[in-house]
Amino acid sequence: MLNKDQKIRFVEAAIKELQSYRTVGVVNLSSVPDRLLQSAKNSMRSEARFIIGRKSLLLRILESNESTKKLASQLSGTSAIILSNEDPFELNAKFKAKSIMLEAKPGQVATSDVEIKGGETSMQPGQAVTDLKSAGIDVQIQKGKVIIASDKVVVKKGDSISLQVAKALHMLGVKPFTAMIAPIAIMSNGIMFGSNALSITKETTLANIYEAFAKALALSFSANIINAYTISSMVSKAYSGAVALGVSANIYANGITDKLIEKAVSQAKALGSAGGGNA
Secondary structure, three states: OOOHHHHHHHHHHHHHHHOOOOEEEEEEOOOOOHHHHHHHHHHOOOOOEEEEOOHHHHHHHHHOOHHHHHHHOOOOOOEEEEEEOOOHHHHHHHHHHOOEEEOOOOOOEOOOOEEEOOEEOOOOOOHHHHHHHHOOOOEEEEOOEEEEOOOEEEEOOOOEOOHHHHHHHHHHOOOOEEEOOOEEEEEEOOEEEEHHHHOOOHHHHHHHHHHHHHHHHHHHHHOOOOOOOOHHHHHHHHHHHHHHHHHHOOOOOOOOHHHHHHHHHHHHHHHHHHHHHHO
């Protein structure tokens, strides 16, 4: 517990430090395991600095600077201020890469469907079978091995995890929860990025661009809109259409004559075959 003088020195030192970084963020630590926090602090020592303290002290630190005042409203629960010179999106990606999987505890609410995959397990027949069946899992014993008969959603998104299911997930080594340091907001160069914006990645952005381009190209082609991207296909389409029309109308011209000859030969062979059959 800090005394008054220690609190003042803590805030003053943090305010001074704040001015040395171009990226400042706020993260809620309420659901972040201590081992994950310590691991991130150690492994990202050169990339991010954590300022952890009482909410009232963190508020004073953020409100001391015009560029970070907006972040003050994002503080909630047990929080921390993150200082960095990294790009906000790259910093968030690095935090995400440090995420860990956690086992389920009775009473927890599933953030997504929890599914058990069918197949062979490493467990021995016995009490394990009883415990798995009590969790609603279809278990069979084949050649002395415990087999999950089929895929099974044991907990639906939004439902609470029972003691039996939590025990079964632990036995099967299934860890359905992800823990990560997820910034609520990051301020950089006067722009505040919320959690939704920070979740945008280079891969998803490129995928969206490719999809939008493909749809636009298909629409342009079907609407006969000529541009730098459709002109080659449009010329090929027009040429194929012209040749087909020329052959159908028996028009002798470059690119059509050879096809008319092929058509005539084909028809002659057909007539010859028909005549031979009548004979």
